Amino acid sequence: MSEVSDQSIVVTKVSPDSFGADESLHHAHRHDYHFFVLQEKGITVTEIDFERYVIQKPSILYQSPNQVHRALKVEQLEMYLLLIKDEDLHPEYLKLLSTISPAKPLELEAGDLPIIQQAFSLCTAIYEKTADKLYFSLLKDSCNTVVALLLSQYLKRSTPQSKPSRFETVENAFTRLLEAQFTTMKRAGDYAQQLHISVSYLNECVTNVTGFSVSHHIQQRIILEAKRELYHSDKSVKEIAAVLGYADFAYFSRLFTKIAGMSALAFRSRNRD
Numbered sequence: 001m002s003e004v005s006d007q008s009i010v011v012t013k014v015s016p017d018s019f020g021a022d023e024s025l026h027h028a029h030r031h032d033y034h035f036f037v038l039q040e041k042g043i044t045v046t047e048i049d050f051e052r053y054v055i056q057k058p059s060i061l062y063q064s065p066n067q068v069h070r071a072l073k074v075e076q077l078e079m080y081l082l083l084i085k086d087e088d089l090h091p092e093y094l095k096l097l098s099t100i101s102p103a104k105p106l107e108l109e110a111g112d113l114p115i116i117q118q119a120f121s122l123c124t125a126i127y128e129k130t131a132d133k134l135y136f137s138l139l140k141d142s143c144n145t146v147v148a149l150l151l152s153q154y155l156k157r158s159t160p161q162s163k164p165s166r167f168e169t170v171e172n173a174f175t176r177l178l179e180a181q182f183t184t185m186k187r188a189g190d191y192a193q194q195l196h197i198s199v200s201y202l203n204e205c206v207t208n209v210t211g212f213s214v215s216h217h218i219q220q221r222i223i224l225e226a227k228r229e230l231y232h233s234d235k236s237v238k239e240i241a242a243v244l245g246y247a248d249f250a251y252f253s254r255l256f257t258k259i260a261g262m263s264a265l266a267f268r269s270r271n272r273d
Contacts, residue, residue: 008033008085009143011123016042016077028070028231033085034097035063036150038120039105040113042077046070049102050227058108060116060150064101068228080120082146090144093151098176100154112153119146170195170205174214182221183245188214223259226252230268237264 028047037060044055048069055061063069065086086094108116123142129135164172173195177185185191191214192202199214206214222244229240241252256264 008088009127009139010081010083011120011127011139011143011146012081013120013124014077014079014081016074028068030066030068030228030232031083032065033083034065034089034147035061036082036084036147037061037063038080038116038150040078040080040117042079043073043075044071044077044079045073046105047072049224050231053105055105058113059105060108060153061105062097062100062103062150062154064097064103066228067102068231080117080124082120082123082143084143084147088140088143089147093144093147096151096155097147098179099172100151100158101179103154106153106157108153116146116149116153119149167205167208170197170202171209174202174206174217178217178221182218182225183243186218186222186245188218191218219255219259223256226256226264227260227267230264240264 039055039059039061041058046053046055046061046069048063049067052072089097119142123139123146126132126135126139126142129138132138174191177191177194181190181194185194188199188202192199195202203214206212206217210217225244226240229235229243230237233240235243237253237256238249241249244252246252253264256267260267262270
C-alpha cells in the first residue's frame with residue numbers, strides 16, 4: 001500500500017497472505033484518496049469512523065478521504081482494492097460520491113458480482129502493463145469504470161424512484177454545504193443564508209427528512225472530525241479546536257464532552273489502548 005504515496009491510482013488483488021503481512025492496516029489510519037473495495041470471499045471485521053462492520057458475503061465498500069478506519073479481523077480474505085485521488089476521478093463521479101458518503105458496506109446481489117469482478121480484473125491487468133503506450137489513460141479510464149459500477153450499486157439502493165420532495169432537496173443541499181463548510185460555519189443561520197431560505201424553513205426540511213435539527217447535524221459533523229483527529233493525529237486538543245475553527249478552547253472542550261459523553265483526552269486514551 002506504500003505505492004500510493006507516489007502514485008495517484010493504485011489497484012490490486014489482495015490474498016489472505018498479503019493482507020495479513022501488512023500490520024499497518026490493523027491500526028487506525030486514514031488517507032487523502034478515495035478507497036474502493038470488492039470483497040469476493042472471506043470475513044472481515046472493520047471499523048470505519050468508530051462504527052464496526054462485519055462483512056461475510058461478496059460486498060463492495062466505499063470510503064471517502066479522511067475517514068478513519070482499521071481492520072479488526074480478517075479470515076481467508078480475497079478482495080480487490082482501488083485507491084484513486086480526486087484529480088483522476090471523473091468530475092461527475094466525484095460529485096456523486098459526495099452524495100453517498102459516508103457509505104456503509106453493501107452486499108452484492110448474485111447477478112451484479114460478475115461484471116464488477118471483470119472490471120476489477122481488467123484494471124489490475126492494465127495496472128501491471130506500465131510500458132504500454134497510453135498506459136495512464138487506459139488505467140484512469142478503466143478505474144473510472146469500476147467507480148461508476150460501484151456508484152451505480154449505491155445509487156440503485158439509495159435513490160428514491162419518485163422525484164425528491166422539496167424537503168429532501170433542501171436537506172441534500174444542506175448536507176453538501178455542511179461537508180464543505182463545517183469548519184467555518186457553525187450556526188444554522190449561516191447555512192440558511194447560503195441557501196437563501198429562512199432558518200425555520202431549513203430546520204423544518206432537515207428535521208422532516210432526518211429527524212434531527214440543523215444544529216444537531218452541525219455539532220455531530222464537528223465532533224466526528226474531532227474524533228478523527230484525536231484517533232489519527234498527535235495534535236493537542238487545543239490544536240484540534242483551532243483546526244476546526246474554535247478560538248475558544250474551553251467552549252470546544254465542553255461541546256466535545258456534551259456530544260461524545262466524555263472528554264477529548266478520555267476519548268483519545270480509550271481508543272489508543
